Amino acid sequence: MSSHDNHPEGVAHHFESAEQQFDSGKFGIWTFLLTEVLFFSALFVAYTMYRDSYPEVFQFASQYLDTNLGALNTLVLLLSSFTIAWGVRNAMLGETKKLTINLIITLACAAGFMMIKAEEYGHKFHEGTLWGGHEHSIFKLDADDVNEDIAAHSQAWSNPDGEFTAAVKDLDPEFRQKLGIFFGVYFCLTGLHGIHVLIGMILLSWLLIRNLRGEFGPKNFAAVDFIALYWHLVDLIWIFLFPLLYLIS
Amino acid sequence: MSDHSHDSEGHIGHVLPLSLLLKVFGALVALTILTVMTGKADLHGADLAVAMIIATCKASLVCLFFMHLKYDRPFHGLIFLFSVMFVGLFLVFVTLDSEEYQGDIKDYKANEVLELQVGE
Numbered sequence: 611m612s613s614h615d616n617h618p619e620g621v622a623h624h625f626e627s628a629e630q631q632f633d634s635g636k637f638g639i640w641t642f643l644l645t646e647v648l649f650f651s652a653l654f655v656a657y658t659m660y661r662d663s664y665p666e667v668f669q670f671a672s673q674y675l676d677t678n679l680g681a682l683n684t685l686v687l688l689l690s691s692f693t694i695a696w697g698v699r700n701a702m703l704g705e706t707k708k709l710t711i712n713l714i715i716t717l718a719c720a721a722g723f724m725m726i727k728a729e730e731y732g733h734k735f736h737e738g739t740l741w742g743g744h745e746h747s748i749f750k751l752d753a754d755d756v757n758e759d760i761a762a763h764s765q766a767w768s769n770p771d772g773e774f775t776a777a778v779k780d781l782d783p784e785f786r787q788k789l790g791i792f793f794g795v796y797f798c799l800t801g802l803h804g805i806h807v808l809i810g811m812i813l814l815s816w817l818l819i820r821n822l823r824g825e826f827g828p829k830n831f832a833a834v835d836f837i838a839l840y841w842h843l844v845d846l847i848w849i850f851l852f853p854l855l856y857l858i859s
Numbered sequence: 860m861s862d863h864s865h866d867s868e869g870h871i872g873h874v875l876p877l878s879l880l881l882k883v884f885g886a887l888v889a890l891t892i893l894t895v896m897t898g899k900a901d902l903h904g905a906d907l908a909v910a911m912i913i914a915t916c917k918a919s920l921v922c923l924f925f926m927h928l929k930y931d932r933p934f935h936g937l938i939f940l941f942s943v944m945f946v947g948l949f950l951v952f953v954t955l956d957s958e959e960y961q962g963d964i965k966d967y968k969a970n971e972v973l974e975l976q977v978g979e
């Protein structure tokens with residue numbers, strides 16, 4: 611039992627000690643990460659099912675993705691994971707200024723990731739390499755529209771290496787429609803991941819503001835630790851997404 | 860359990876040495892370069908397996924060190940392992956079921972062709 615007089619500083623009313631408060635939070639964030647893994651697993655299972663059913667479609671479609679941009683994004687996210695892990699160390703040791711710098715670098719990496727992603731998405735919308743249901747998709751389900759679309763796109767059409775200008779027109783219509791499935795899976799997986807990066811940026815900004823107010827230190831770093839764990843999970847998902855989408859040979 | 864050289868009185872959690880964080884980051888970058896190289900090479904059908912092994916190694920490094928699981932309470936690692944196990948179950952059961960109705964689909968398509976021919 612603890613009364614208000616001897617209750618430890620910075621510990622909420624319903625916790626006995628700082629350690630109990632920290633452990634409760636840590637248990638909570640790990641449980642949340644469990645639900646996140648299961649949340650993403652549905653899309654990974656969808657990916658597995660379609661790749662299992664149409665391996666040749668995935669092999670062909672993967673070549674529309676720019677491996678260099680995907681690899682660059684992997685490195686950007688890994689760097690951000692490193693700086694936030696360093697940031698947790700800073701918070702634990704009370705190195706407030708270093709924590710500010712690491713939070714800013716992490717945020718910059720997250721923004722960089724989203725800009726590279728936007729560049730990739732923009733290219734796909736321009737070229738029409740979209741899911742089959744999109745009106746500008748060159749993989750549309752309605753075969754009559756597709757031919758016109760491909761004709762309209764044929765001048766501008768190219769993959770990042772400029773290889774498929776002629777190939778798309780010559781593709782078997784049934785095969786071409788199935789390419790839309792790959793891009794459906796691609797946009798769902800990378801889109802959901804991108805939303806997580808955006809949420810991470812909001813959380814990192816919140817950490818940065820709180821740190822500038824001097825709220826973090828050796829006795830109060832739980833928020834930094836927990837958001838870092840979330841950020842590492844976002845990185846973990848991308849570690850699997852990158853080879854599964856970009857590196858099918 | 861590893862050494863707790865940085866643990867001090869009243870400290871919650873475990874402070875990782877910066878040198879260790881740098882080594883882990885270096886390893887992750889090296890593995891990324893490796894996976895891009897193996898992804899571009901022709902490995903005669905082993906591509907997916909190799910890519911997944913490398914990705915699992917990278918994920919393990921992130922979990923053990925960046926996410927502190929090596930030094931954390933084992934229970935937190937257990938929670939995470941459970942989630943991965945259930946993803947495995949999910950995958951296995953859906954994959955087992957995936958070919959279940961292929962015969963019906965083939966029959967349906969065959970009938971459809973027959974009906975079209977009868978219609979003509």
